[in-house]
Amino acid sequence: MPTDSSQSDITRLAAMLRARRGTRGLRSVAQEIGEISASTLSRIEQGGVPDLETYLRITKWLGIQTEHQGLSGAGETATPELIEAHFRAEKVLPPDTIQALSDMIRQAYKWAENRGIGTNPSK
Numbered sequence: 205m206p207t208d209s210s211q212s213d214i215t216r217l218a219a220m221l222r223a224r225r226g227t228r229g230l231r232s233v234a235q236e237i238g239e240i241s242a243s244t245l246s247r248i249e250q251g252g253v254p255d256l257e258t259y260l261r262i263t264k265w266l267g268i269q270t271e272h273q274g275l276s277g278a279g280e281t282a283t284p285e286l287i288e289a290h291f292r293a294e295k296v297l298p299p300d301t302i303q304a305l306s307d308m309i310r311q312a313y314k315w316a317e318n319r320g321i322g323t324n325p326s327k
Contacts, residue, residue: 213285217259218249220266225249237265253292284310 225233230242237245240258248254254262263269288306291297297305 214251214253217254217262218251220268221245221262222249224266237261253289256289259289284313 230245234240234242234245291302
């Protein structure tokens, strides 16, 4: 189960997607976005969690900046939300295992943050 914050983000993304799409059909918008299916757009509009590539394509099409843009393996650290989204998109692990792993990762990030580990003084 997504956290309240991540569920809110998913709901907001779905609303922005529906608003920008307007009365246009899902197939038309999917073609415009590129490399995404109409059924995937429908799933996201209904609150489904997109995989990272789909998320980035949609946010680019929407013209919104995200904290995940530019993440292409260029040495940047993924956030716990990004990791959770990957777990959920894979659909290999059961939901309770995904939640347990997500909670554990969030705690590890919080622990590191409290100790000043991984902070970048140049930012």
